[in-house]
Amino acid sequence: MDAFSAVLQGLPMTLTLTLSAFAIGIIGAVPLAVALTSPVAPVKLVARIFVDLVRGVPIIVWLFLLKFGIQIGTFKFNPVSAAIVGLGIVSVAYLAEIYRGGLQAVPRGQLEASHALGLPQSSTFFGVVVPQAFRIVSPSIATYLVGLLKDSSIASTIIVSEMVFQSQAFARQHPTVEGILPYILVGILYIGLSLPVAYLSRTLDARMRKAVFA
Amino acid sequence: MTVSATTDEARASHVGIKLNNISKRYGDHVVLDDVSLNVEPGTVTALIGPSGAGKSTFLRCINLLERPDSGTIRVAGHTIEPGKNVSARDLAALRRSVGMVFQSFNLFPHMTALKNVSFPQQRVLGRSKEEADERSMQLLERVGLKEKAGQHPGRCSGGQQQRIAIARALALDPSIMLFDEPTSALDPEVGLEVLSVMRELAADGMTMVVVTHEMQFARDVSDTLVVMADCKIIEQGDPRAIMSDPQETRTRRFLRAVLER
Amino acid sequence: MTWLAQWAGYLPQMMSGLGVSLLIAGISIAAGYPLGLALSMMVSAKNLAVRTLGLAVVEIGRGAPALVILYLFYYGLPKFGIAFESITAACLALTWNAAAYSSEIMRAGIQSVARGQTEASNALGISQRDTFFRVVMPQGMRSAIPGLMGVAIQMFQGTSLAYAIAVPELMKSAYNIGSQDFNYLQIFALAGICYAVISMPATWITVFFEKRLARHA
Numbered sequence: 001m002d003a004f005s006a007v008l009q010g011l012p013m014t015l016t017l018t019l020s021a022f023a024i025g026i027i028g029a030v031p032l033a034v035a036l037t038s039p040v041a042p043v044k045l046v047a048r049i050f051v052d053l054v055r056g057v058p059i060i061v062w063l064f065l066l067k068f069g070i071q072i073g074t075f076k077f078n079p080v081s082a083a084i085v086g087l088g089i090v091s092v093a094y095l096a097e098i099y100r101g102g103l104q105a106v107p108r109g110q111l112e113a114s115h116a117l118g119l120p121q122s123s124t125f126f127g128v129v130v131p132q133a134f135r136i137v138s139p140s141i142a143t144y145l146v147g148l149l150k151d152s153s154i155a156s157t158i159i160v161s162e163m164v165f166q167s168q169a170f171a172r173q174h175p176t177v178e179g180i181l182p183y184i185l186v187g188i189l190y191i192g193l194s195l196p197v198a199y200l201s202r203t204l205d206a207r208m209r210k211a212v213f214a
Numbered sequence: 215m216t217v218s219a220t221t222d223e224a225r226a227s228h229v230g231i232k233l234n235n236i237s238k239r240y241g242d243h244v245v246l247d248d249v250s251l252n253v254e255p256g257t258v259t260a261l262i263g264p265s266g267a268g269k270s271t272f273l274r275c276i277n278l279l280e281r282p283d284s285g286t287i288r289v290a291g292h293t294i295e296p297g298k299n300v301s302a303r304d305l306a307a308l309r310r311s312v313g314m315v316f317q318s319f320n321l322f323p324h325m326t327a328l329k330n331v332s333f334p335q336q337r338v339l340g341r342s343k344e345e346a347d348e349r350s351m352q353l354l355e356r357v358g359l360k361e362k363a364g365q366h367p368g369r370c371s372g373g374q375q376q377r378i379a380i381a382r383a384l385a386l387d388p389s390i391m392l393f394d395e396p397t398s399a400l401d402p403e404v405g406l407e408v409l410s411v412m413r414e415l416a417a418d419g420m421t422m423v424v425v426t427h428e429m430q431f432a433r434d435v436s437d438t439l440v441v442m443a444d445c446k447i448i449e450q451g452d453p454r455a456i457m458s459d460p461q462e463t464r465t466r467r468f469l470r471a472v473l474e475r
Numbered sequence: 476m477t478w479l480a481q482w483a484g485y486l487p488q489m490m491s492g493l494g495v496s497l498l499i500a501g502i503s504i505a506a507g508y509p510l511g512l513a514l515s516m517m518v519s520a521k522n523l524a525v526r527t528l529g530l531a532v533v534e535i536g537r538g539a540p541a542l543v544i545l546y547l548f549y550y551g552l553p554k555f556g557i558a559f560e561s562i563t564a565a566c567l568a569l570t571w572n573a574a575a576y577s578s579e580i581m582r583a584g585i586q587s588v589a590r591g592q593t594e595a596s597n598a599l600g601i602s603q604r605d606t607f608f609r610v611v612m613p614q615g616m617r618s619a620i621p622g623l624m625g626v627a628i629q630m631f632q633g634t635s636l637a638y639a640i641a642v643p644e645l646m647k648s649a650y651n652i653g654s655q656d657f658n659y660l661q662i663f664a665l666a667g668i669c670y671a672v673i674s675m676p677a678t679w680i681t682v683f684f685e686k687r688l689a690r691h692a
Contacts, residue, residue, distance in 0.1 A: 056674035057667040058635035060646060065667065068653065069660035153540040157639050164542055171550055180551040183543060191538035279594055309600035320595035324613045333609070334599040379595075386599065 003181035006170035007189060010163035013080075017152040017162060020084045022145055025091025032092060033099030047096075054093035059154050062086040067158045083155035087148065094144055102137035103129060142201030146194040153190075163189065230255045230421065231390060236275055236285035238268075245271050246282065247445040253438075255389075258422045260436035260453065262429070264468055267442040269425045270394050276423065277312045277392060278305060290389050310338060313383030317395040319375040321367040321382070327354065328363040331382045338386055346385075353381035357411050373404035377411055384415075391415065393424040429472055433457055441465045482665050485652050492648030493669055495562070499644065500631040502566045507573025507630070508623065514578035515585065529578075536575025541633050544568040549640040565637035565644075569630050576626045577619075584619030585611060621685040628677045632670060645669055 035047035054062075067082040077085065106129050114124040156165035167182035231253035238246040246268050253259050261269045274280040276289060278296060287294045290311035294300055321330050331350035335341045341349070354360050357377040359370075367375050376396055383391060393412065397405035409431050416422055416435050426432055432439055432453055439453035441462070449456060449465045457473075460466045517529025536544070549564035559567065588611045596606040638646035649666035653659045 052675050052678060053671055056671035056678065058632040058646075058670055060635045060638065061663055061667045061670060064646075064650070065660070065663040069663050071660075150538075150540040153542045154636065156542065157636075164540065164546070167543075168546065168550070171546075171554075175554065177554050179554045180547070183547040183551040187535060187539035187543045187547070190540055190543065191534060194538055277598055279598060306600050306602075309598060312598075314595075314598035316591060316595060316598075318589075318591050320589075320591035322592065322595075322610055322614075324617070334601055337602065337605050337609075338600045382599070 003167075003170055003174075003178065004185055006166050007163055007182050007186045010161060010166035011189070013160060013162040014149070014152055017080075017083055017087060017155055017160070018145070018149045021087035021091050021152070022148055024084070024088030025095045025144075025148075026141075028088070028092035029095035029099055032096035033103065036096060036100040037103050051093045051097055054090055055097070059086065059090055059151055060157055062090060063154060063158050079155070079158045079160045082158060083152070083160045087152060087155070090151075091144070091148060095141065098137050098140045098144060099133070101140070102133035105136045106132045139201045139205035142197050142204060146197050146201075149194055149197075150190055230288075231276060231290075231423070232286075232288040233272075233276065234286040234288075236272065236282045236287070238271060238275065238280060238282045244445050246275070249285075249442075249445075249447055251440065251447065251450075253390075253421060253423060255421050256419045257437040258416045258424065258435055259438045259440055260432035261423065261425045261440045261442060262427070262432055262468075263442035263448075264471075268445045269442050272442065273392055273394055273423060273425050276390075277309050277314055279314075306338075310386060311388055312390045312392060313386060313388035314392045315376070315379050315383055315394065315396050317398050319367070319372070319379045319399075321375055321379055323367050326364050326366055327359065327370065327378045330367065330378060331385050334382060335385050349385055350381070353384055354378070357381050358407075371404060372400045373407040376400065376408045380408070380411055380415075390421045390423070393422065393426070395425050395427065397426070397428055427472065429457070429469075441468070443468065478661055481658065481661055485662060485665055488648050488652060489645065489665060489669060492643060492645040495642065496631065496634040496637075496644040496646075497673075499562065499565050499569060499634045499637060499642070500627070503569035503573045503630050504627050506566075506570045507626070508577055510570065510574035511577030512581055514574055515582040518578065518582060519585075532571075533575045533578050536571045537579065541568065541572050542636050542639060544571055545636055545640055561637070561640045561642045564640060565634065565642050569633055569637075572633060573626055573630050576629070577623055580619050580622035580626065581615065584617075584622070585615035587618050588614045618688060621681050621688065624677070624681040624684065628674055628681070631677075632674060635670070 032047055032051065035043050036051065038044045038047070063082055063086040066077050066086050067079060070077055070082075110128055110132065111124065114128050119128070152162060153164040155162055156168065159165070161169075163186050167186045170182045171179040231251070233249065233251045236246055236249045237244075249268070249272060251259075251272075261273060263269055271280050275282050275285075275296075276287065278287070278294070278300065282296045284297045285295075287296060289308055292304060292308045292311070294304060294308060321327075322333070325333060328347060328350050331353060332343065332346035335346035335349060336343060339346075351360060351363065354363055357380055359374055359377055359381070362370055362374060362378070367378065370378065380396075396412070397408050400408065405428070409428065412422070412424070412431070413435055424431075424436070436453050438450060439456050440450040441448050441456065441460075441464075443464050449460065449462050456465065457469060460469055514529050514533055517525050518533060520526045520529065545565060545568040548559060548568050549561060552558070592610055592614065593606060596610045601610070634642075634644050635646045637644050638650065641647065645666055649662050653662040
């Protein structure tokens, strides 16, 4: 088998990890972002500590904690679920911080105008603030997705057979010069995979800026 | 402080400005359409006109911050044909003899007022730090800001910043000063401080070209009033004459808009 | 209580690992910043070859996962007869990473400097060189500070990946202890705390700088 098909064997797992963790993050971050902007100080503090703690610890530590450290009765995480949950938790924290930035970037005047018009709280939040915040943060979300794609490679350290794991396996079987190929190919593959997202992010960035601030 | 007649004549041959047939376009958009202007040494020329007329672009062509597509520029004894390649040495020589003051001051925010005025002297004229600082202090005193020497621009009001910027330009001993809407970013009261410094400069015989919306200043201080509209000069001459009796309808419309508000 | 007692027992071995982590992070940041500046200048160079080379180095350093670059240096290059000690490989890989990320941050910082600054400098006849190094760069670097601090935190956390090539850093120390007495939960929790104790305050300081800069902008 050649290096490229070896690396490609890991592609479905890389995509599974990335998209599952992203889905967890996108949804899980919503309540956390609301908590981060909460006027209730203790709620805000707990949310803040959670976000900063999750981001302050490297991903590999979270994966090892889940994979080796958690045992409840007979339950233990298998490598794939540990990776998805670990990457998911980290995504929740990062995306919540991105959402919070977006919510706070909506100009105060928008709230004041809504209040002056007598709009109810829920319409103000979901009808006025959220749509604007979403436009502001969508480029950052795309950038985060690219980062998550790369971070999913860390799952290889807990024996999840994604692309980097497959590259390692191939390299180990080929002690010759050929053994360097999978590393180069997998690097190119990551860059190639992130190109469409980066492109999307750039067009979103330009379009959103125009839409929001023009 | 007035410059004597003899030196005036001696400088006359090489400190004026002659711009011939200057044209400039961005893509399909014409900004300057075959504009020519003479500025006699020791005179003040005020450039007025509606926004979008090309005044600032035209002014910035004089020291080649904007590169015209065609035409000839004779400034302070240097002749430059911007359509062709301009050597770095010619450009440096041109800019050394022409000082410029911007609407947004453009002081260097990471340097003190003194350093702002001294740094270009050290780098461009090769003056020692002591020489430069001495000259800077003289100039800061002249614009009434000696006590601000050690402050960073962020700590100074807009009017003070603009006066420091004038001192910075003067420190290189230019023979010509260009002003690009020097008071437009300032409150009317604060603008007066700047205008009074400019009046003194004019009285001392500095050759000046001023893009401005200050009609009073244009009328009282300038020797020549130049009205631009639609990428061209539409009228020029004695400021009082033009203001009281404009020849062109476009000029009349503009003057009515600014004077009768 | 038993946890705390156990942690106290683990701590000496963990501390030596933390020392190695900090060393790797320190080296890759110290080398990465100046290289990043050089790369940012290459990327905005007029010469096409220089620009392309700079862009390639930056895009690979940012686009490929740190783990892949780490493996490339440690497992890949030896196949060409170029072998490094594991700690050297870790430093090289993270330096590449740090340089690539900081070059983009510096470039953005330099581009954020108002056009008027260059114009004023040009109008004063100040040379291109002085305009860049004395007028534009100091201002651009100032606005790049929070981002560059972020890179430093990212590199410190990135040293944990060197575990994968058996560098005796914090994560590896934790794993070694864990494989002796199988108290994985305690040991990895302690490792996490060691990272967080440094990363979290560092992040707060970064945010503080960010806010201060925003106020003075």
